Amino acid sequence: xxxxxxxxxxxxxxxxxxxxxxxxxxxxxxxxxxxxxxxxxxxxxxxxxxxxxxxxxxxxxxxxxxxxxxxxxxxxxxxxxxxxxxxxxxxxxxxxxxxxxxxxxxxxxxxxxxxxxxxxxxxxxxxxxxxxxxxxxxxxxxxxxxxxxxxxxxxxxxxxxxxxxxxxxxxxxxxxxxxxxxxxxxxxxxxxxxxxxxxxxxxxxxxxxxxxxxxxxxxxxxxxxxxxxxxxxxxxxxxxxxxxxxxxxxxxxxxxxxxxxxxxxxxxxxxxxxxxxxxxxxxxxxxxxxxxxxxxxxxxxxxxxxxxxxxxxxxxxxxxxxxxxxxxxxxxxxxxxxxxxxxxxxxxxxxxxxxxxxxxxxxxxxxxxxxxxxxxxxxxxxxxxxxxxxxxxxxxxxxxxxxxxxxxxxxxxxxxxxxxxxxxxxxxxxxxxxxxxxxxxxxxxxxxxxxxxxxxxxxxxxxxxxxxxxxxxxxxxxxxxxxxxxxxxxxxxxxxxxxxxxxxxxxxxx
Amino acid sequence: xxxxxxxxxxxxxxxxxxxxxxxxxxxxxxxxxxxxxxxxxxxxxxxxxxxxxxxxxxxxxxxxxxxxxxxxxxxxxxxxxxxxxxxxxxxxxxxxxxxxxxxxxxxxxxxxxxxxxxxxxxxxxxxxxxxxxxxxxxxxxxxxxxxxxxxxxxxxxxxxxxxxxxxxxxxxxxxxxxxxxxxxxxxxxxxxxxxxxxxxxxxxxxxxxxxxxxxxxxxxxxxxxxxxxxxxxxxxxxxxxxxxxxxxxxxxxxxxxxxxxxxxxxxxxxxxxxxxxxxxxxxxxxxxxxxxxxxxxxxxxxxxxxxxxxxxxxxxxxxxxxxxxxxxxxxxxxxxxxxxxxxxxxxxxxxxxxxxxxxx
Numbered sequence: 001x002x003x004x005x006x007x008x009x010x011x012x013x014x015x016x017x018x019x020x021x022x023x024x025x026x027x028x029x030x031x032x033x034x035x036x037x038x039x040x041x042x043x044x045x046x047x048x049x050x051x052x053x054x055x056x057x058x059x060x061x062x063x064x065x066x067x068x069x070x071x072x073x074x075x076x077x078x079x080x081x082x083x084x085x086x087x088x089x090x091x092x093x094x095x096x097x098x099x100x101x102x103x104x105x106x107x108x109x110x111x112x113x114x115x116x117x118x119x120x121x122x123x124x125x126x127x128x129x130x131x132x133x134x135x136x137x138x139x140x141x142x143x144x145x146x147x148x149x150x151x152x153x154x155x156x157x158x159x160x161x162x163x164x165x166x167x168x169x170x171x172x173x174x175x176x177x178x179x180x181x182x183x184x185x186x187x188x189x190x191x192x193x194x195x196x197x198x199x200x201x202x203x204x205x206x207x208x209x210x211x212x213x214x215x216x217x218x219x220x221x222x223x224x225x226x227x228x229x230x231x232x233x234x235x236x237x238x239x240x241x242x243x244x245x246x247x248x249x250x251x252x253x254x255x256x257x258x259x260x261x262x263x264x265x266x267x268x269x270x271x272x273x274x275x276x277x278x279x280x281x282x283x284x285x286x287x288x289x290x291x292x293x294x295x296x297x298x299x300x301x302x303x304x305x306x307x308x309x310x311x312x313x314x315x316x317x318x319x320x321x322x323x324x325x326x327x328x329x330x331x332x333x334x335x336x337x338x339x340x341x342x343x344x345x346x347x348x349x350x351x352x353x354x355x356x357x358x359x360x361x362x363x364x365x366x367x368x369x370x371x372x373x374x375x376x377x378x379x380x381x382x383x384x385x386x387x388x389x390x391x392x393x394x395x396x397x398x399x400x401x402x403x404x405x406x407x408x409x410x411x412x413x414x415x416x417x418x419x420x421x422x423x424x425x426x427x428x429x430x431x432x433x434x435x436x437x438x439x440x441x442x443x444x445x446x447x448x449x450x451x452x453x454x455x456x457x458x459x460x461x462x463x464x465x466x467x468x469x470x471x472x473x474x475x476x477x478x479x480x481x482x483x484x485x486x487x488x489x490x491x492x493x494x495x496x497x498x499x500x501x502x503x504x505x506x507x508x509x510x
Numbered sequence: 511x512x513x514x515x516x517x518x519x520x521x522x523x524x525x526x527x528x529x530x531x532x533x534x535x536x537x538x539x540x541x542x543x544x545x546x547x548x549x550x551x552x553x554x555x556x557x558x559x560x561x562x563x564x565x566x567x568x569x570x571x572x573x574x575x576x577x578x579x580x581x582x583x584x585x586x587x588x589x590x591x592x593x594x595x596x597x598x599x600x601x602x603x604x605x606x607x608x609x610x611x612x613x614x615x616x617x618x619x620x621x622x623x624x625x626x627x628x629x630x631x632x633x634x635x636x637x638x639x640x641x642x643x644x645x646x647x648x649x650x651x652x653x654x655x656x657x658x659x660x661x662x663x664x665x666x667x668x669x670x671x672x673x674x675x676x677x678x679x680x681x682x683x684x685x686x687x688x689x690x691x692x693x694x695x696x697x698x699x700x701x702x703x704x705x706x707x708x709x710x711x712x713x714x715x716x717x718x719x720x721x722x723x724x725x726x727x728x729x730x731x732x733x734x735x736x737x738x739x740x741x742x743x744x745x746x747x748x749x750x751x752x753x754x755x756x757x758x759x760x761x762x763x764x765x766x767x768x769x770x771x772x773x774x775x776x777x778x779x780x781x782x783x784x785x786x787x788x789x790x791x792x793x794x795x796x797x798x799x800x801x802x803x804x805x806x807x808x809x810x811x812x813x814x815x816x817x818x819x820x821x822x823x824x825x826x827x828x829x830x831x832x833x834x835x836x837x838x839x840x841x842x843x844x845x846x847x848x849x850x851x852x853x854x855x856x857x858x859x860x861x862x863x864x865x866x867x868x869x870x
Contacts, residue, residue, distance in 0.1 A: 309745060330747030339745075347745050350738035357731065361746045364731060375728045 007070045009034040009196045010055065010086060010165045015064035017050055024050040026220045027064070032165060037187055037197045039207040039228065042217035043240055043294075043462065048200045051217070052167045055198070056088035057081030068165070079108075087163030089154045091170045095142045101125060102138040105157045128160040133189055148179035155186070159195075166190065167198040172206060173296075184210045202240070202294055204233040204501045216240055237497030249448060251472050251488035256285035257320070259456030260306075260337075260425045265315035267305050275301040277480035278315070283425070283456040288447065290459045290471030292496050298480035299460045300342055303429045306458070307339040308332040309347070319425055333362055338422030340415055342429035342460070348414045351403035355395050358402045359384035359413065362421050391416035392442070408439030415443045419450050426450055429460045444470060464496060478502050527853045528807070531800060534849025538841040546834075559828060560821035570820070572705050576776060578816035580605065580787055582713035583768025584794025585812050587638075589801060590720060591761040594754060595737045596649065600660030601765040602791015603667035604638040608766025609773045610671055611637030613782040616693030616774070617679060623695040630693070631770050638766015639759040641667065646758035650751035656758075664791060672784035681781060689783035697775040709775025714809065716764060721805040733757055765794075793819065796843050802850065815839075 008031040017025040025047045032038045042048045053059045055066060057075030066073050068084045075081040078088070095104050102125035106112040113120060118139070125138035136145065136152050145153070151171060158166060168187075172180045187197050187210060201207050207214060208228050215225040216239040223239045260283040269275035275298045283289045291299055304310035306317060308329035316325045319335045327335075341347040349358055360369060360380050369379050384398050391412040395405060402410060415431060428447055432440035447470065451457050461467050467474055474491045476484040476499040484499045486492070543553035564570040584601040591598035598604075611633035619626050641663060648654035672688075674680075679690040697707040724730035736743040736750055744750045772779055772787055779786070797815050801808035822835030 307745065328747065328749075329745055330749075333747050341745065346739075347741045350735050350742045353734060353738045357735065361735065361742065364728065365747070370728055373727050373729065375726060375731050377726060 007034075008032060008067075009069060010198075011067040011070075012051070012055060013065045013067070015051060015054055015061045015066075017047075017054060017059060017062050023220050025054075025061075028217065028220070028222045030055075030215055030222065030225075032196045032198055033213075034196055035191050035194055036212040037191055037199055037210055039199045039201060039211035039214045040217065041202060041204070041207060041214055041236060041240055043202060043464070046217040046240070047220040048217055049169055050220075052088060052169055052198060052200060055081070055086055056167055057086070058088070079110075082158065082161045082163050085162065085164040086167065087158030087161065087165070088167040088169065089151065089158060089171065091173055093150050093154050095150060095153060097141070097143045099142060100138065101136050101140050101142065101145070101153050104142060104153055105138075105160055107157075109161060111161075125156075125160075128156060132156065132159050133193070134159075134186060146179070147174050148182060151175070151179075151183065152186070159190075164194075165196045165198065167200070169200045170202075171199070172201060172203060180206065202501070204236050204240075204498070205503055207236070208233065233498055233501070233503065234494045237494050237501070240497065249469055252287075253487065253489075254284045254287040254472060256287070256454075258282045258318075259285045259320060260458060261316075261318040262302075262306075263316055263318075265302070265305065265317065266313045267301050267310055268313060269298075269301050274313075275480050276305065276312075279477075279480070279482050281458070281475060281482065283458050285424075285456055286451055286454045287472045288451050288457040288459055288470050290461065290467035290474045291477050292464055292467045292474055292500055293462065293477035294500055295462045297477045299462075299477055300429070301480075302477075303339065303342065303427050303458075303460055306332075306337065306425075306427045307341065309341075330365075333421055335425075336421065336423030337425040337427065338362075338418035338420075339426070340411075340418050340428040340431050342433075344410060344414055349402050349410060352401055354399050355388065355393070355402055355405070355413070356381055356384035356398040359387045359398075359417060362417060387416055387420065388413065391446075408435050411435055411439060411443055415446045419446055422450060422455050424455060426455055426457045427460070428457060430462065431459070432466060433461070433463070464493065464500070468493065468496075476500055527802070527850065530849040530853035531802065531846050532849070534845035534847070534852070535800065535842050536845075537849075538843075538845025539838070541845070542834075542838045542841055545837075551830075556825060556830065559825060560817075563821055563824035564817055569704065570824075572703055573820045573823075574813060574817045575706055575710055577819050578813045579709050579713060579775070580768050580772045580790040581793040581797055581816050581819075582717070582809065582812040583771070584765050584790045585797035585801070585808055586713060586716050586720065586794075586805075587761040587765035587768070588795050588798035589803070589805065589808055590764065591758060592798060593724065593733050593737050593803065594757055596754070596758065597657045598642065598660050598758070598761050598765075599657055599795070600642060600645065600663050600791075601761070601794050602787070603660070603664035604641040604762045604765035605769040605772070605787050605790055606664075606667040606671050607641040608634035608638040608769030609782055609786055610667070610674060610769070611766070612770035612773050613674070613679065613690050613693060616695065616780075617691045626693075626695045627697065627774060630695075630774060631767060634770025634773075635763045635767045638769065639763040641766065642758050642762030646755045646762075649758070650754040668784055671782050671786055675781075675783040679782075687783060689781040692780040693774060694780075695774070696780065697771065705777045707771075707775035709771035712767065712771050713812070717805045717809050724805075789819070792839070796839055799843060800846050 010032040012030040014027045014029065015025050016027050028051060030051065040048050050059065054061045057078045057080050068086060073084050096107065102121040105125050106121050122138040129135050134152055134156055136149050142150060155166065171183060175183060191197055199211060208231060211228040213225060214228050214231060214236065216223040216236060218240060262279055262281040265276055265279045266274060267276040279302060281289065293299055301310055305312045308327055312326055316323060318324065319337060322335060324332055324335055345351060350361065360383055363369060363383065364375060369376055369383060381398060388395060388398065393409045393413045395409065418426065431443045431447065435443065447457055459467065459470055468491060472488050474486045474488065474496060475482050476496055478499060546553040546556065564574055584605055587601040587604065588598050612630040615630045615633045616626060619629055642660065645656050645659035645663065648659055649656040675689045681689055681691045697709050700706045700708060732748050732753060735746060736748060736753060740750050769787065793815055797808060797811045800811040818835065822832060826832055
């Protein structure tokens with residue numbers, strides 16, 4: 001739908017927001033017309049969720065204004081935003097499972113009658129559903145509902161409070177394909193009724209199917225706002241993923257021995273669903289293989305299996321000719337496999353412990369640090385000193401805790417520590433995520449040095465720029481499977497972007 | 511607008527933390543003094559009496575050392591467990607279980623004195639460890655909250671002791687207080703003292719060993735890493751559940767041994783009853799909390815709490831209720847806890863133009 005002559009339903013002007021010195025949004029303009037579905041596109045960390053949280057009153061912008069129907073509004077709480085007509089449905093539902101649909105709709109709402117029988121609430125809920133044209137059994141308990149139905153309850157809950165502008169944060173991430181189609185129908189019906197929808201996603205195909213207009217964010221900056229009609233998946237993928245990074249890396253075709261061999265690997269996630277599904281991969285000595293993909297497509301679980309922190313259900317992992325399938329983390333360390341974990345603080349570091357203790361966390365059993373039962377504290381301090389110097393970690397003392405270090409310094413320490421473990425293989429998960437440019441490049445060049453020393457590196461990142469910059473070969477993961485594998489020379493950004501979004505490749509492969 | 515605001519300190523200087531804990535304890539004592547004044551007593555006079563009771567005679571100092579021994583044993587048990595960030599609330603129960611096993615061996619084993627004593631020590635140690643076995647396994651392998659399980663087993667231990675005292679090991683000749691028969695072999699005394707036995711050396715040696723373990727062994731390092739972040743410890747190649755169970759068993763063993771040395775080393779404690787060592791679980795807990803991970807500090811704190819305990823007993827003869835001492839314990843613990851948190855914050859005067867954090 002083209003911009004009508006009427007006023008936009010929602011307008012955001014020059015919105016900026018930073019978290020602890022990191023800019024999440026930089027003077028972003030965004031507007032939603034009445035009766036349109038407006039898609040907000042971008043990679044992880046591009047600022048989509050931050051922007052929508054500001055529009056919905058969860059965060060306050062550092063700078064900029066929000067106008068609803070042309071009136072300047074300042075929201076301090078989500079209820080104020082809803083009162084003004086802006087409501088948000090979060091990716092992770094905020095429903096009370098042991099309560100009924102009607103009760104959840106009425107929860108924390110000023111209009112809820114003070115004395116209310118279940119029947120009364122159910123009748124009221126029924127009435128809203130009638131008005132809005134969305135139906136869920138009001139007496140059903142939340143835990144009895146499918147994910148798609150729970151999402152409808154969330155939508156009802158927001159609309160019942162009078163929201164005219166509905167923000168949906170990655171609504172299809174949790175839905176089956178069929179449920180997604182149902183959702184799109186609901187959205188079309190809502191906009192026909194005069195409401196507006198902001199639809200956040202990074203799945204390009206569905207965005208083009210459902211939206212009237214599209215806005216692309218990258219690194220907190222608006223790249224474009226345009227009609228969805230006529231836009232191509234390819235073009236949006238380029239806008240989303242942007243240009244290449246800054247350090248120069250020579251790519252090469254490596255013919256060395258296979259150092260890390262993964263075959264038919266299957267593993268489950270914490271919710272016991274298959275997250276890694278029959279993955280075959282090999283990384284040669286002196287080679288970086290990048291795994292591109294949107295977060296949550298099994299990369300985390302794959303890395304954890306390789307580090308010995310998750311059990312593989314099927315398949316095998318080899319380092320050289322040695323089988324390390326389901327070996328303990330200790331055995332895997334002994335095989336010279338380093339790992340920069342995605343969850344640095346949760347898994348990579350012991351925050352309340354000292355820099356020195358953290359520096360030797362994966363080495364303390366080595367002969368030069370251990371004698372009999374003892375741990376040689378002098379040798380530990382020397383080892384830590386050397387690591388801190390080579391990693392250029394800024395710290396007031398080796399005895400200070402790692403929790404005091406900045407994120408960049410923590411990651412420098414972690415990357416160098418793991419590089420010292422990685423005699424043969426390094427598995428690096430999102431090594432530069434959240435770092436400033438300098439720290440990111442230092443961590444990246446640590447990996448390049450390691451590669452040049454003959455180590456095999458598996459690089460997992462949802463930052464396609466980083467993957468293309470660093471990798472000699474690129475594999476794409478989608479829903480637990482490797483859906484594409486490219487030599488760096490033929491690694492085409494657009495094709496990879498499309499594969500990451502779950503689209504079939506042109507030659508009929510996924 | 512300018513206003514005072516509490517700001518969290520990222521780096522916590524251990525000396526500052528210790529200072530604040532001591533300040534907290536002093537504030538608590540001051541609060542206690544105010545209560546005494548409010549109820550028409552003179553805290554200065556009471557303090558003078560207490561100091562006089564402890565230091566004027568040899569029996570006073572011995573009385574403190576005698577009470578410090580079991581308190582230190584339970585405190586060491588709690589403190590070791592705390593290095594894992596696991597709360598052993600059941601040190602009192604393990605203490606009682608150790609005494610139970612020791613008395614069973616002591617009254618039933620017919621052997622030379624030193625054999626009996628060694629057997630009692632072994633039985634006490636094993637019983638203490640056995641008493642924490644189920645909570646340890648449940649915590650390490652299924653994540654069951656140890657605070658509940660260890661706490662509840664205290665009550666079971668009290669009932670077990672009562673059963674022994676009233677039933678199968680009952681002393682038929684005693685009429686007034688129901689207790690078990692007395693053991694005949696006791697730990698050798700320390701020459702030159704009236705009432706002290708070598709039991710006093712047990713906690714001092716154990717504190718020294720633990721200090722060394724955490725200063726210079728790999729096991730100590732691994733325990734601290736598990737305490738700091740179990741997932742990172744597993745990533746470092748430590749078998750976290752197994753190590754956790756092992757350490758918890760040792761903490762139970764220390765408390766159990768404490769029960770045995772109390773039974774065999776404290777004058778007049780040679781029989782078991784349901785009230786045996788009733789305060790030592792709680793006192794040990796307080797001492798371990800005050801010491802906050804330092805084994806040297808633990809010994810000092812243990813003697814201080816024992817001195818308070820002893821002074822309380824003396825003051826009872828001067829008309830002061832024992833409950834005042836128990837209340838003071840509680841206030842001190844709260845004071846130390848507040849001090850520990852206060853050390854992490856600093857009062858700053860700053861602009862108030864930053865929006866309060868909103869939870870998403």
